[in-house]
Structure formats: structure tokens, C-alpha cells
Amino acid sequence: MKLKPLTIDGLTARIPIIQGGMGKGVSMSSLASAVANAGGVGVISAAQVGFREPDFESDNDAANLRGLRKEIQKAKSMSPDGILGVNIMTATNNYAEQVRVCVEEKVNLIISGAGLPTNLPEMVKNSVTKIAPIVSSAKGARVITRLWTKKYNYLPDLVVVEGPKAGGHLGFSPEVLSKPVLPSLKDIVSGVIEILKPFEEAFGKKIPVVAAGGIYTGKEIAEFIKLGASGVQMATRFVATDECDAHRNFKEAYVNANEDEIKIVVSPLGMPGRALYNKHVKTVEESGRKIKKCFRCLKACNPATAPYCITEALVKAVEGDVEDGLVFIGSEGCKVDKIIPVQELMDELVTEAEANL
Numbered sequence: 333m334k335l336k337p338l339t340i341d342g343l344t345a346r347i348p349i350i351q352g353g354m355g356k357g358v359s360m361s362s363l364a365s366a367v368a369n370a371g372g373v374g375v376i377s378a379a380q381v382g383f384r385e386p387d388f389e390s391d392n393d394a395a396n397l398r399g400l401r402k403e404i405q406k407a408k409s410m411s412p413d414g415i416l417g418v419n420i421m422t423a424t425n426n427y428a429e430q431v432r433v434c435v436e437e438k439v440n441l442i443i444s445g446a447g448l449p450t451n452l453p454e455m456v457k458n459s460v461t462k463i464a465p466i467v468s469s470a471k472g473a474r475v476i477t478r479l480w481t482k483k484y485n486y487l488p489d490l491v492v493v494e495g496p497k498a499g500g501h502l503g504f505s506p507e508v509l510s511k512p513v514l515p516s517l518k519d520i521v522s523g524v525i526e527i528l529k530p531f532e533e534a535f536g537k538k539i540p541v542v543a544a545g546g547i548y549t550g551k552e553i554a555e556f557i558k559l560g561a562s563g564v565q566m567a568t569r570f571v572a573t574d575e576c577d578a579h580r581n582f583k584e585a586y587v588n589a590n591e592d593e594i595k596i597v598v599s600p601l602g603m604p605g606r607a608l609y610n611k612h613v614k615t616v617e618e619s620g621r622k623i624k625k626c627f628r629c630l631k632a633c634n635p636a637t638a639p640y641c642i643t644e645a646l647v648k649a650v651e652g653d654v655e656d657g658l659v660f661i662g663s664e665g666c667k668v669d670k671i672i673p674v675q676e677l678m679d680e681l682v683t684e685a686e687a688n689l
């Protein structure tokens with residue numbers, strides 16, 4: 333059976349696959365436009381996206397806002413008819429300004445996690461930009477949907493449900509993540525679909541639910557569609573593509589990663605995340621790394637107590653220093669065995685999903 337397109341309040345992506353936003357600099361205009369051209373939703377990560385701007389250190393906010401605008405414009409010129417999104421973390425210091433740039437540039441979709449994007453509807457008012465929260469539980473889905481509907485009479489245009497197998501920061505406690513059996517994404521997705529039903533009925537409108545975290549094959553995509561999801565968000569697989577914006581070393585680190593090298597690490601915020609267990613992580617565990625310069629990127633980070641600077645560590649990695657930098661990766665990253673073009677990956681995923689529907 334054919335995969336159904338993903339409809340986001342009137343916007344239609346031919347293929348129901350969203351490429352997850354990956355900071356810093358892993359998903360920018362090259363990857364996002366390639367995915368959008370292949371029929372999916374391509375997503376630029378707004379996190380410290382100005383790291384190549386000359387004033388990145390001296391005027392970090394201005395550099396990032398300019399960098400974001402440039403990347404959106406580049407992606408649009410490379411994929412004029414594709415669906416483009418931007419991932420903005422609510423935990424970032426200049427969140428509202430980043431949203432404003434997306435609205436001004438008429439980005440199709442903002443996907444926002446790392447906390448609940450409580451006042452996002454008001455920020456995109458009277459714009460063409462659709463909005464989607466990222467949640468990790470049915471409770472989180474209910475809280476944000478109730479808040480948006482009550483305060484703004486706004487139903488989420490899409491909900492991304494991210495489970496514990498994702499790469500990067502995770503919305504689960506270290507205790508939950510250290511258990512031998514992780515909470516099941518399928519159970520969480522089913523719970524979210526159930527909890528959204530009364531809101532959909534009250535508004536007479538469907539909220540597409542998209543599953544994320546550890547989804548690797550077309551067969552798994554089919555399983556989530558059969559469960560009632562409208563699509564999937566995948567990130568790890570898109571790193572090992574020719575078009576991914578990260579340095580070749582970053583992609584090869586995925587190809588070479590073994591299962592026992594992918595671990596839960598604690599970010600400077602004290603939040604757990606999944607990353608490669610490399611020299612950087614070991615050094616931090618042993619002694620910490622001095623912070624030379626604070627970019628004030630995250631609201632909750634305190635440079636006086638943080639064991640290292642996350643911006644510095646992530647930028648190092650994306651620029652190719654995969655031993656001294658922080659390499660985020662999803663739990664299934666050990667399955668990556670080659671770097672291929674985005675179109676080839678999308679074709680493989682669609683063919684396999686359709687054979688299993």
C-alpha cells in the first residue's frame with residue numbers, strides 16, 4: 333500500500349518523513365533542501381546556526397539570527413517548492429527573535445522542543461508558519477494542547493512525539509534512561525493519539541502525530557503508520573548522507589560507531605542526552621573542561637558550574653574534530669554502514685515502508 337502524504341493544516345508533504353532538526357550545524361540548508369526536494373519535510377536547526385559568521389564570538393545573537401536567515405533563504409532557493417521547517421529549542425536565550433526570523437522568512441513549519449513552547453501561537457499570529465511542539469509523553473501532549481487551545485484557541489498543527497532512543501537531548505530522566513528496558517515509543521505514541529482525540533473532536537480538525545526516536549527502517553515507519561501516526565521524524569539516518577551539512581569526519585564517526593560506544597551523557601545543563609562515548613566525554617567525566625568563552629546560548633546554563641561549553645563542543649564536532657567535540661547520535665546509529673545520497677535513502681525507506689503496509 334502507498335504511504336499517505338503528510339498534511340499539516342493545508343500544507344502537504346508527499347512523503348510523511350520529517351528530517352529531525354540537528355544542531356549545531358548538522359542540519360542546515362543543504363540537508364534540509366535535499367530532504368524537501370525528495371518529498372519529505374527538511375528541517376534546519378536554529379541552534380547556534382551562525383557559527384561560521386565572523387562575529388560569532390563577539391556578537392553571538394546577531395551572528396545566529398543572520399546565519400538563520402541566510403540558511404532559510406539558501407534552503408528556499410535550493411528547494412523552492414519543498415516544505416521547509418526550522419527546529420528551535422525553547423531553552424535557547426534568543427528564542428523569540430529566532431521565531432521572528434522564521435515568520436519573516438515565511439518558513440512553513442516551526443518544530444519546538446527542549447521544554448514546552450508555551451507562547452508560540454502568539455509569536456506566529458497572522459503568519460503562514462505552522463507550529464509543532466515536541467513532547468515525550470501523553471501528559472506533555474495534553475498540557476501543551478490544553479494551554480494552546482485555552483489561551484489562544486489554537487490547535488497544534490502537528491505534534492512530534494520523541495521517545496528515549498533519539499539522539500541529542502532527551503526528555504526523560506537519567507533514572508528512566510539507565511533502566512535496561514526503555515519506555516516504548518509505540519506506547520507513548522498511542523497514548524498521545526488517544527489524549528488528543530477530544531481536542532480534535534472539539535475543533536473538528538485532525539492533529540497529525542509524528543513518531544521520532546530510534547526509527548531506522550521503512551518497516552518501522554510502516555509499523556508507526558499502522559499504529560495511527562501520520563508520519564515519522566528521523567535524524568540519525570540523515571547524518572550519513574552526502575548532503576548532510578556536517579564534516580565528513582562526523583558522518584564517518586557514525587559509520588564506525590559500535591553499539592557500546594553510544595551512551596547517555598549529561599550535558600552542561602544536567603540534562604541527559606545520547607552521544608558517542610569519545611575522548612571529549614571521557615575527559616569531562618574525569619575532570620571537566622574549562623569554559624573559555626560563554627555564548628549564553630541556553631537559558632539554564634551557568635558557566636560557573638557547567639563542566640564544559642556545549643556550543644564549543646558541538647561546533648568542534650560538526651567541523652570535524654570528532655574526538656574532542658561532542659557527537660550527538662541516536663541509539664540506532666551503530667547500524668549506519670555507508671554514506672549515501674538523500675534521494676537514495678528516501679527511496680529505500682519509502683519502498684520498504686510501502687512493502688510493509
Ligand SMILES: Cc1cc2nc3c(=O)[nH]c(=O)nc-3n(C[C@H](O)[C@H](O)[C@H](O)COP(=O)(O)O)c2cc1C
Binds near residue numbers: 659
Ligand atoms: C546530531 C543530532 C543533533 C540533534 N539536535 C537537535 C536539536 O538541536 N534540537 C532538537 O529538538 N532535536 C535535536 N535532535 C533530535 C532529532 O531532531 C530527532 O528528533 C531524533 O534524533 C530522532 O531520533 P533518531 O535520531 O533515532 O532518528 C538531534 C539529533 C541528533 C542525532
